[in-house]
Amino acid sequence: MASTQHVLLSPAELAYLHAALSLTPPIRPDGRAPAQFRPLVAETGILPGTNGSARICFADGTEAIVGVKAEVERTRLVDGATAGTEWKEGGSARGEGEDDDGGDKAGDSDWVELTVEIPGYRDDDAGTAFLAAMLSEALLADGAFAKRLWINRRFHWKLYLDVLLISPPLSYPLPLLSLTTHLALLATRLPRLKSEGDEDPFFDDDWAAARHLFPRSSSSTTKESARPPVTLLVMAVGNNIIFDPAKEELAVADVALAVSVAEDTTAAATTAATMDLDDAAAPAARSLRLLSIRTIDPPSRLTPPGVPNAANSAYGATTAQKQPEARTAEAEAVEGVWRAPRGGAKPLVMAALVQKVLEKGGVADEILDALDAVDLG
């Protein structure tokens, strides 16, 4: 599914939408505030056959389900190494018991496999592949995620994330899929390891003892409260920054960005330590870290331009106008006449977009708080 999904809007409608969204404050077709998400319904643990699963329904009816399955896989050796002599980390000289310092745990990006299924689109469709790439890129950006899948020097978990869009794609599904993936990963549990060191892994068969992939500890919020990233869709119209655009809004966007953010656990730990005298709200203030940015090609670039009345023969203004003159008339901007945005985004706008996402108490904060409230079963 491409972001350049055709929206059947006339140039006049596009111009109206664009004008409404460029006002201060912008007026969105569905009456939301510029930084307001669509309301959503979320649940986790819907599929007992998976390690973790989640389902999110947006108010506009789009729905996604993510299932996570984990398998134990043998870690590939470095080229040329014979079995049993040298492992990937090159740590054969290390003794047992040194593993839990975390220093020699290294992850590999092919320990995670993410697939996206959009009904009606082939799985090798360019748009679907791009969505999958964006989602997995955000996950693997800092390498910390793959590290969690480390079992010992010889084995690791291989995580399969299957992202299913259930409803027809009514709007660009990136935020929906990202939030659902986030929730499914939060709910993911892996069996507790019973074996020690580098022996063949042996797990506790009690599911109640299984550990969360992202442990949630309510007591020490600063130490072990890392969470998977979220990818947000942000767009700009004129000087306005709009979050979670609907299909019609995306159709008039000047710029659209997919911004992936995650909680910065290290920074949060240090700030909380330094300003513990501040107030009780210190742990609530999380610091966000930018993981990746992708520009999304908005469908607005492919929309047909409007014709100003001055150049419109139906209005009889200049009926005798010739073709070349009409082309110049189209090139200059006329108030209230739709013109597809041309050229790249202004650096200032891009910076403002990213700034707005990372803002303290902003949308990303709000979403992470909201997803925190979901019962993980």
Next chain:
Amino acid sequence: MPLDTSAYSLALLRVDGRRWNELRRIHAQIRTQAAADGSSYLEIGHTKVMCVVTGPSEPGSRRGAIGSTGGGVGGGAVGGGAAQSKGAEVAVSIVIAGFSSVDRKRTARGDKRILELQSTISNALAASLHTHLFPHSAINISLHVLSQDGSLLAALINAATLACVDAGIPMTDYVAACTAGSTSTYAANDEAADPLLDLNHQEEQELPGLTVATLGGSDRVAVLVCESRVQVSRLEGMLAVGVDGCKQVREILDRVVREKGRRMVQEGTVEKGVGLNDMDVD
């Protein structure tokens, strides 16, 4: 793990504790999703299926994307050139989620088994839906398999029927489906073999079985699929049990639809129509 058939003859109980003529728990919901024209969710035991129906709508815009994957059947007697057909085209696409089975397995879209399932469902529904009322249009049924534990085709047919009811597409009656099997394998020649109703995955692996779908309360068989070798003398018994099971399934589906309808009337989502007079709304 092989199914211990000797244990069955001792207590007449199957591996999951059912008797020969018992269905698993069937739980269904309709109108699960606001954006679709029709939608449903169905569980038979641990088999979980979701269905979303779009249409009847103008075919076209997404034809290129769907035509290559969906098993479409032209409505009525006209097959093939669906755009020119007199009736609506029923296009079914099935997505089997990678996490649906015990071991994670990724099924390619062009998988022959999925294509066969698609065309079976498409044929069965095209015969039951009044497709001739919607010429030059398409009904897209997309099915998502979330969890598999046997009787997959039956679950898919039932879910598709419910979603079509929700979409308000006129149809002659429910197409209710169910599976049936026999306790003895093809090779074993025991005469005392019992027919079994509603096979789970384990039984499906071990025993001969068939999927049967009937049209409403009648005995008219709409779908009959048998993928295993079975002695012909057992077929009649299996079919009888299967058809009987379909009647039970139809009752369950009917109850789900009526329950939802009653709730929608009570909530005032829809007005109580003339046709609803015989429905006791309390």
